[in-house]
Amino acid sequence: DADVTQTPRNRITKTGKRIMLECSQTKGHDRMYWYRQDPGLGLRLIYYSFDVKDINKGEISDGYSVSRQAQAKFSLSLESAIPNQTALYFCATSDSGTSGLNEQFFGPGTRLTVL
């Protein structure tokens, strides 16, 4: 079984709709992240959480919100989707015990299309 799972894997929606992307992990890691990946721009951090009570904005948080329901679950919401949020979204986890390396373990991604 995959250590980091994301649902759904693909989603097509319309402008203005509310969308939630979910992430679960069985690695026992305390840190979780949401990234979006766009061609030519690479991975950009949306939000990150270092534990259940800790939520931080990344470099591109506008238009997104998150919820850390448990150590193993971290969801990303688009309150009112717009076409430029069309992208590949990745959830990742890391273990704070790895110090500065901060190796991240990624889920398989969610391909979101906003029409």
Next chain:
Amino acid sequence: QKEVEQDPGPLSVPEGAIVSLNCTYSNSAFQYFMWYRQYSRKGPELLMYTYSSGNKEDGRFTAQVDKSSKYISLFIRDSQPSDSATYLCAMSGGNDMRFGAGTRLTVKP
């Protein structure tokens, strides 16, 4: 200027070629320098990392870091079709981590 610059390619080479992938960065606080490999329709996975300056070799892969020039490289010797993927450089220092745009590599048989 982006904190991490990486040519997105694409890069196409024949099987057996030596591949050189590079990134530049601007933040002097970065201490860990990583290369992630991402296959199509998959999430990135850590390939190898280097702490501070110097070289590190792992089989056909060699990572180099030159902190004085803020330049990192990944070399792939005897490239194989199975090496076809997107390679992302990444750097971290403290709780800050940045990824490059990724270079798409195709190794043709």
